[in-house]
Amino acid sequence: FYFGDGLELNRFDGLPLSSRYYKLLAERRTLPVWTLRRRFDDALARAQLLVVCAHADAGGSTQVPQWCAELCLSARYRFGTVACTQACGQRAVHLALRVADEMDVNVGHEVGYSVGRETCCCSDTVLYCTDDILLREMMSDPFLEHYGVIVIDQVHQRTVSTDLLLGLLKDVLVHRPELRVVVLAAPPLTESLRNHFRRAPILNLESPSSSLPEVVHSGGEKDYFYSALRLVLEIHRAKEDGDVVVFLASEEQEVRCARSILQKEGTRLGAHLGQMLPVVLVPGRGVLEPPPDEGGTCRNIRRVFLATRHAEDAWCAVESVNFVVDCGVQKKMVYNPRIRANSEVLQPISRCQAELRRKMCGPAKCFCLYATDSQLPAGRSPQILEFNITATVLFLKRMEIGGLGHCEFIDRPPESLMQSLEELDYLAALDDDGNLSEIGIVMSEIPLEPQLAKALLASCEFDCVSEMLSVAAMLSPTCFLEPPSGLSHEASHCHRKFQHQEGDHFTLINVFSAFKRSQKEPDVRVEKWCRDNFLDYSALRMAESIRAELTDTLNRIELPVSEPAFGTRKNSADLKRALLAGFFMQARDVDGSGNYLILAHKHVAQVHPRSVYGPRFDQTGVPEWVLFHEYTLAENNCMRIVTAISFTQTAPLYYFYNLPHSESKEILQHMLDPHATDATR
Known part of the structure; x- marks a missing residue:
C-alpha cells in the first residue's frame, strides 16, 4: 500500500520503504532459491511440514524466513510469528542482520536474534536463534504457541539439537494443526532424512551445471x-x-x-x-x-x-x-x-x-x-550417535512433564540411551519409577551438563556455591592460550602463578579471581594483562557471562548462594565433596608409577601436560586419588582438569555395584568397612 505522494509503505513496520530496499530486492530476485517462490507458497499453504533441498549459496537461509513472515502477516499473526534455527550462533546473528537490512526494518524489533547469552529481540516477526535456544524455550512452552512457522536450517549437519527438534516437532504438529514447519537441507537428502519426512512435500533446487x-x-x-x-x-x-x-x-x-x-x-x-x-x-x-x-x-x-x-x-x-x-x-x-x-x-x-x-x-x-x-x-x-546424550535424555524427561511424551528419533541410539538413563539414576535425577525426581527437575533448569549441574546443586548443601559457580563457568571455554613457538617456558612460568596445590578446579578459580581483580585496577588494561599472562581474553569474558547467567538461574529457582570462602581448609574440603557428588563416576586410582587407572574399565590415563600434576610443572608427588572433568582416548589418553580427592569419607556406591573384582575395588571396600575385608581373609 502507498502513503501520501505515492511512497510505498513497509508492510512490517508501516514506514516508507527506502531506496536500499529496492536495490536489495533486485538482488534477492536473482538468487537461485527465488525460482521456488510460487511453489513454496502453494506447498506451505497445503502442508504442515515442508522440505526445501538447496545448497547453502542458494539464498534459502535469508529468503525462506521472509516468505514465512509474509504468510504470518497475511494471517495477522493469529497463529504466531517465525523462528529460524541455526546450528551456529554467529551465523544466526549474521543472518538476522542481513534479513533486517533486506526487510528494511530494525534489528531487535521486527527481526531479532537470540544466541547463547546474547539476545536482541522484542516482539519479533522473524527470530533467528540456535537450536538449543528453541529447545530451552520448549521447557516453558512445550507447544511453542508463540510461533506460527518454524524454519529448521542446516538439517543436513545432523546436530543433536537439530535431530531432537525434528523429533519433538512431529508431536507438536499433531497438537497444533495450524503450525507450519519448514526444513532447509543441502542436497542430497540421505535415506534416513527422506524416511523421516516421507509424507512431506520436498522442493528440490538443482544447481546450474555451469557453476560446477x-x-x-x-x-x-x-x-x-x-x-x-x-x-x-x-x-x-x-x-x-x-x-x-x-x-x-x-x-x-x-x-x-x-x-x-x-x-x-x-x-x-x-x-x-x-x-x-x-x-x-x-x-x-x-x-x-x-x-x-x-x-x-x-x-x-x-x-x-x-x-x-x-x-x-x-x-x-x-x-x-x-x-x-x-x-x-x-x-x-x-x-x-x-x-x-x-x-x-x-x-x-x-x-x-x-x-x-x-x-x-x-x-x-x-x-x-x-x-x-x-x-x-x-x-x-x-x-x-557420536555424543554423550545424558543432557538430551534429561531434557526429554522434562518434556514428558510438559506434555510431549514422544520423540521420534531419526536415528535412535539405544546403547547411549541406556547409559544416559543409568547415569541420571546414579545422579539421583530419576525416581524409582524412572520419572524425573525433584532433584532432576531442578537439574533440568540449570544450563549445564547433568554431572556439573548436580555438583552445583550439591554446592548449595556444602556452602561453596560461589566457588562452584566460578568452576562451572571456567570449564567450558579454555582460558589458557597455546604459546607461540619459543615462548613455552615463559607461558609455563606465567601459568604457574595461578596454579593451586589442591588441583586444576582450584586453579581455574584462581585465574577467574585474578581476571576480576585486574578489571578493578585502574592502571591495568585487561586485554593486555591477559596477553601478558598467556590467557584468552574472550574465553574469560565468556566465563564471566556464563557465571552471571548461572547466578541468575539459581536466584530464579530460589537456591541459596553462599558467601565466598575460597582458601580455607573447610571450603576446599566442601568444594571437593560437591564435585564428587556430580563426578563420582570419573574418580581414578593411581598405579604407583605416575600413571592413572580408570576404576570403571581399567584404562590407563595420563594427566594433561597443563595440569597442576602434569609434567610441565614441578611437583614433588602425585595424588593417589583424583577426579577429572574430561577424558579422551587419543594419543596420550589424557585427563583434563584434575583435582586430588580422598575416598576415606566418600566411596560412591556406584563402584560397588559396577566394578569387577579388582585391587581397586578391594581398596574401596576396605575404606568403607575395614573390618569386613579383614574378616574375609
Whole structure:
C-alpha cells in the first residue's frame, strides 16, 4: 500500500520503504532459491511440514524466513510469528542482520536474534536463534504457541539439537494443526532424512551445471596434511590468479600448524611471487579473522583460507576463491558409552560434504586428495550417535512433564540411551519409577551438563556455591592460550602463578579471581594483562557471562548462594565433596608409577601436560586419588582438569555395584568397612 505522494509503505513496520530496499530486492530476485517462490507458497499453504533441498549459496537461509513472515502477516499473526534455527550462533546473528537490512526494518524489533547469552529481540516477526535456544524455550512452552512457522536450517549437519527438534516437532504438529514447519537441507537428502519426512512435500533446487568446477582427484594420500600444503605452494608458484580454500581434518592442531608453515614458506619463496596470506576461517560468519590487509583482494596477494568441516556451509563464499584443496578426511570426537569417554577418530567426509566443498570454488578447480572411486558415505554421521546424550535424555524427561511424551528419533541410539538413563539414576535425577525426581527437575533448569549441574546443586548443601559457580563457568571455554613457538617456558612460568596445590578446579578459580581483580585496577588494561599472562581474553569474558547467567538461574529457582570462602581448609574440603557428588563416576586410582587407572574399565590415563600434576610443572608427588572433568582416548589418553580427592569419607556406591573384582575395588571396600575385608581373609 502507498502513503501520501505515492511512497510505498513497509508492510512490517508501516514506514516508507527506502531506496536500499529496492536495490536489495533486485538482488534477492536473482538468487537461485527465488525460482521456488510460487511453489513454496502453494506447498506451505497445503502442508504442515515442508522440505526445501538447496545448497547453502542458494539464498534459502535469508529468503525462506521472509516468505514465512509474509504468510504470518497475511494471517495477522493469529497463529504466531517465525523462528529460524541455526546450528551456529554467529551465523544466526549474521543472518538476522542481513534479513533486517533486506526487510528494511530494525534489528531487535521486527527481526531479532537470540544466541547463547546474547539476545536482541522484542516482539519479533522473524527470530533467528540456535537450536538449543528453541529447545530451552520448549521447557516453558512445550507447544511453542508463540510461533506460527518454524524454519529448521542446516538439517543436513545432523546436530543433536537439530535431530531432537525434528523429533519433538512431529508431536507438536499433531497438537497444533495450524503450525507450519519448514526444513532447509543441502542436497542430497540421505535415506534416513527422506524416511523421516516421507509424507512431506520436498522442493528440490538443482544447481546450474555451469557453476560446477573442474575436479582433480589425486588418489589416496597417506600424508594428506603435507600433500595439501605442497599443493598450495605449487598453486602459488604457478602464479595462477585466485585465492585458495584448504579443508583440513583438525581445527586445533592442523589449522594452527598449517598457518605457521605457510607463513614461513611464503616468505622463503620470495616477493616475486607475491604475498601469500594464510587466514583461518571463522565458522558461522561471512567475515574472517584475522582480517586481511586492505589490499587483500589485489592480484599480488593470495589468501589461503584454512578451514575444517565447520566452515563448509557456514560462511558466505568469497568470489576471489578459484581453488579448493580437499583432504577428504575429518577428525572427530566420538563418545563411547561403554567406557564413558571420547575417542578421537579419523574418518572420511560424506558425499554431501564433498559436494559442498566443490561448490566453493565456482567454475575453477577443486583438488580432491582421495581417489575417484573412494566409497564416501552418503551423508554426515548423526551427532546423536557420536555424543554423550545424558543432557538430551534429561531434557526429554522434562518434556514428558510438559506434555510431549514422544520423540521420534531419526536415528535412535539405544546403547547411549541406556547409559544416559543409568547415569541420571546414579545422579539421583530419576525416581524409582524412572520419572524425573525433584532433584532432576531442578537439574533440568540449570544450563549445564547433568554431572556439573548436580555438583552445583550439591554446592548449595556444602556452602561453596560461589566457588562452584566460578568452576562451572571456567570449564567450558579454555582460558589458557597455546604459546607461540619459543615462548613455552615463559607461558609455563606465567601459568604457574595461578596454579593451586589442591588441583586444576582450584586453579581455574584462581585465574577467574585474578581476571576480576585486574578489571578493578585502574592502571591495568585487561586485554593486555591477559596477553601478558598467556590467557584468552574472550574465553574469560565468556566465563564471566556464563557465571552471571548461572547466578541468575539459581536466584530464579530460589537456591541459596553462599558467601565466598575460597582458601580455607573447610571450603576446599566442601568444594571437593560437591564435585564428587556430580563426578563420582570419573574418580581414578593411581598405579604407583605416575600413571592413572580408570576404576570403571581399567584404562590407563595420563594427566594433561597443563595440569597442576602434569609434567610441565614441578611437583614433588602425585595424588593417589583424583577426579577429572574430561577424558579422551587419543594419543596420550589424557585427563583434563584434575583435582586430588580422598575416598576415606566418600566411596560412591556406584563402584560397588559396577566394578569387577579388582585391587581397586578391594581398596574401596576396605575404606568403607575395614573390618569386613579383614574378616574375609
